Amino acid sequence: MPKLIKGVGCPYCGSSCDDIEVLVSDDETKILEVHNACIIGTNLFHHANDATRPKLPRMRQPDGSMKEIPYDEAIDWMAKTMLKAKKPLIYGFGSTNCEGMSAVGRIAEKSGAVLDNCATICHGPSFLAIFDNGYPSCTLGEAKNRADVVVFWGCNPMHAHPRHTSRYSIFPRGYFTQKGQMQRTVLCIDPRETDTAKLADHHLMLDQGHDYELFDAFRTVLRGFEIPETVAGIPREKIKESVEIMKKAKFCMIFFGMGCTHTDGRNHNIDHAISLTRDLNNHTKCSIMAMRGHYNIAGPGQVWSWQFGFPYCIDLSKGSHAHMNPGETSSVDLAMRDEVDCFVNVGTDAGAHFPIQAVQHLKKHPFITIDPNFCMASEIADLHIPVRIAGVDEPGVVYRMDNVPIQFRAVIKGLPGVPSDEELFDRVYERMCELTNTQPIWLAAKEHRKYPHNPVVS
Amino acid sequence: MATVTLKPTKVPELMFEGYSITPDAFAGKTPAQIADLPGHEGKIVMKLGDFFEVTGNAGDTAADTNIVINGDCTRVKYIGARMTAGSVTVNGNTDMYLGGWMKGGKIHVKGNVDSFCGIQMQGGELVVDGDAKNHVGCAYRGDWRGMKGGTIRIKGSAGNDIGTFMLGGTIIIEKDAFIHVSTHAEGGTVIIKGDVEGRVGGQMVKGDMYVLGKIKFMMPGYQKVGTVEKEVDGTKATFDHYIGDLGERHPKSKGEIIYANLYLKAAA
Numbered sequence: 058m059p060k061l062i063k064g065v066g067c068p069y070c071g072s073s074c075d076d077i078e079v080l081v082s083d084d085e086t087k088i089l090e091v092h093n094a095c096i097i098g099t100n101l102f103h104h105a106n107d108a109t110r111p112k113l114p115r116m117r118q119p120d121g122s123m124k125e126i127p128y129d130e131a132i133d134w135m136a137k138t139m140l141k142a143k144k145p146l147i148y149g150f151g152s153t154n155c156e157g158m159s160a161v162g163r164i165a166e167k168s169g170a171v172l173d174n175c176a177t178i179c180h181g182p183s184f185l186a187i188f189d190n191g192y193p194s195c196t197l198g199e200a201k202n203r204a205d206v207v208v209f210w211g212c213n214p215m216h217a218h219p220r221h222t223s224r225y226s227i228f229p230r231g232y233f234t235q236k237g238q239m240q241r242t243v244l245c246i247d248p249r250e251t252d253t254a255k256l257a258d259h260h261l262m263l264d265q266g267h268d269y270e271l272f273d274a275f276r277t278v279l280r281g282f283e284i285p286e287t288v289a290g291i292p293r294e295k296i297k298e299s300v301e302i303m304k305k306a307k308f309c310m311i312f313f314g315m316g317c318t319h320t321d322g323r324n325h326n327i328d329h330a331i332s333l334t335r336d337l338n339n340h341t342k343c344s345i346m347a348m349r350g351h352y353n354i355a356g357p358g359q360v361w362s363w364q365f366g367f368p369y370c371i372d373l374s375k376g377s378h379a380h381m382n383p384g385e386t387s388s389v390d391l392a393m394r395d396e397v398d399c400f401v402n403v404g405t406d407a408g409a410h411f412p413i414q415a416v417q418h419l420k421k422h423p424f425i426t427i428d429p430n431f432c433m434a435s436e437i438a439d440l441h442i443p444v445r446i447a448g449v450d451e452p453g454v455v456y457r458m459d460n461v462p463i464q465f466r467a468v469i470k471g472l473p474g475v476p477s478d479e480e481l482f483d484r485v486y487e488r489m490c491e492l493t494n495t496q497p498i499w500l501a502a503k504e505h506r507k508y509p510h511n512p513v514v515s
Numbered sequence: 516m517a518t519v520t521l522k523p524t525k526v527p528e529l530m531f532e533g534y535s536i537t538p539d540a541f542a543g544k545t546p547a548q549i550a551d552l553p554g555h556e557g558k559i560v561m562k563l564g565d566f567f568e569v570t571g572n573a574g575d576t577a578a579d580t581n582i583v584i585n586g587d588c589t590r591v592k593y594i595g596a597r598m599t600a601g602s603v604t605v606n607g608n609t610d611m612y613l614g615g616w617m618k619g620g621k622i623h624v625k626g627n628v629d630s631f632c633g634i635q636m637q638g639g640e641l642v643v644d645g646d647a648k649n650h651v652g653c654a655y656r657g658d659w660r661g662m663k664g665g666t667i668r669i670k671g672s673a674g675n676d677i678g679t680f681m682l683g684g685t686i687i688i689e690k691d692a693f694i695h696v697s698t699h700a701e702g703g704t705v706i707i708k709g710d711v712e713g714r715v716g717g718q719m720v721k722g723d724m725y726v727l728g729k730i731k732f733m734m735p736g737y738q739k740v741g742t743v744e745k746e747v748d749g750t751k752a753t754f755d756h757y758i759g760d761l762g763e764r765h766p767k768s769k770g771e772i773i774y775a776n777l778y779l780k781a782a783a
Contacts, residue, residue, distance in 0.1 A: 142557070143556060143559050169557065169558030185656055188657030189680075267732070269717060270732060273717060273762050275762075276762030277760075280761060282736070282761040284736075322695060325695055325718075328699075328718070332718060332762075332763070376558060382655070382656060383656070384649065385611055385630070395529070396530050397529070398529060
């Protein structure tokens with residue numbers, strides 16, 4: 058009889074919905090139905106049923122074709138290639154669990170690599186602003202229960218985070234927001250008329266790339282000074298009205314996205330938004346949150362900050378300390394400046410997301426993709442190693458966009474013989490230790506570890 | 516004064532981290548010892564001699580040592596970083612972190628430089644004949660104490676983030692700049708002789724800025740308070756005096772609020 062599994066986490070967007078119900082077949086190998094998830098999340102679960110999913114690593118042959126090889130051979134090749142490289146780059150981790158992110162740290166240290174995650178082309182500038190100016194944030198539960206003014210600045214959750222508005226930000230009825238949408242005033246600041254903008258009570262259609270000036274105008278008005286007649290294409294009166302709405306809120310919540318982090322100024326836009334949040338707290342309660350893209354993209358920030366002290370762009374090539382300075386140690390810059398000589402793409406698709414010139418530079422050197430599915434990065438890779446899908450056939454810890462950890466579960470049995478990210482990285486690490494004649498260091502605390510099965514802890 | 520001459524012999528495959536190329540590291544060493552100084556290329560520790568031919572002798576102290584690099588250093592980082600005295604002359608281009616964290620001495624680059632030149636600078640003089648990329652004289656990520664002293668002169672143009680979190684010292688850009696000048700600054704002087712795209716003095720608390728060209732997009736937090744005659748780096752002109760950033764916090768001194776000053780050359 059098919060089994061209904063409740064309380065399942067969705068491995069798609071940063072909302073990391075944890076109320077999904079999945080109906081699985083008797084033998085726990087097929088997903089039959091997915092309830093509660095958005096259409097993208099639903100499809101993500103159904104993808105796991107795909108009979109064409111790769112089950113063995115594939116190595117590029119001299120004639121350009123791909124040939125299936127055993128896992129041991131792939132692990133050996135990856136270990137040797139990374140040890141040989143002067144400066145390998147390990148990038149990705151948007152869509153995998155924290156266990157995998159933690160395990161890759163050991164490989165990165167061993168091979169003197171640069172460790173980077175998708176934040177580098179996403180919310181990395183938010184990290185820089187947080188370094189500079191702090192992060193007066195809260196959890197999504199607080200946004201749901203308290204926020205009566207919600208500002209979407211440079212983000213479009215109706216498409217990027219489909220259930221964000223219904224679970225946390227616009228529609229839900231919370232403890233102090235029992236009338237739901239009726240009680241909330243929604244502001245949208247976006248140069249385009251997005252579906253979120255259509256939903257908003259006020260849409261400030263600013264000139265593209267002038268968010269910084271508009272933030273400054275908001276703050277200047279808030280301090281009681283006059284501003285020019287129009288700022289960033291928005292009339293003075295509209296700005297004053299918006300500031301008044303935010304000031305009179307009981308709890309104002311600002312959500313920001315790529316529209317701020319990846320237009321001119323980048324971290325400075327967020328920096329100013331954080332300053333605005335701080336200023337608003339002189340009048341009312343206000344909080345700010347980054348609309349993180351993937352279900353566990355906050356994870357590497359948490360895991361690596363704990364391991365290395367930095368959330369992304371971590372250069373471990375010195376062997377003695379971590380160095381971080383985006384602009385120099387960020388993936389796209391490293392690629393464009395020809396500063397790396399081996400590329401490992403994990404749980405993301407650099408082939409689809411990076412500028413074409415960056416991919417061309419990376420393709421001059423060994424290119425390894427670790428991904429459960431076929432994607433552009435797997436098709437241009439020299440070696441493609443399939444792994445399990447975290448959140449579908451592999452459990453693990455993920456961090457939601459508000460940095461709340463959630464334990465995701467596996468709903469079906471994994472493909473036989475296919476390892477998880479964690480197991481694969483541990484095996485590569487062990488092989489690297491064999492090749493360099495060093496003793497692997499395993500953590501004693503992890504009793505439930507999958508590999509090695511009975512570690513000798515020194 | 517003794518002069519050490521470096522001649523590039525090989526282009527590094529990746530970037531070479533030439534943190535040993537400072538008068539402080541060279542002082543009191545023979546050419547053979549200098550060629551033996553370390554530098555990273557990725558995780559491999561290389562030697563200066565792998566990439567440069569070293570001739571001439573170093574002085575006994577950093578102050579007595581001049582370094583001349585005859586050739587292109589487009590793929591060499593950290594030249595003159597953390598130096599305290601002496602001089603470095605580069606007859607060519609350099610990569611990132613030129614004169615970063617420097618405390619004294621003089622650096623003269625006759626070509627272009629990449630990003631982060633003069634990052635967290637505390638003293639000395641840095642002259643670039645060509646263009647500079649982004650983050651001239653800015654703070655390191657997350658540090659609220661940026662450039663504290665010294666002078667940076669870029670004879671060409673510069674990119675974005677000039678003098679971020681600046682506390683003191685002077686930055687002169689003789690041509691154009693892109694965006695973000697003196698963002699978050701609490702002191703220091705930035706002079707831009709060409710045009711600026713915008714975001715001049717955003718979130719600025721204290722300090723002075725001079726723009727002799729035009730600002731395409733003015734920050735809304737700046738207000739004109741008057742017109743003044745001033746001499747700036749040898750140019751005498753009439754400037755419109757703006758104060759700001761009115762959206763940012765400002766300290767009080769002797770009962771008066773201190774604002775940052777923007778002097779924009781008045782239209783003739």
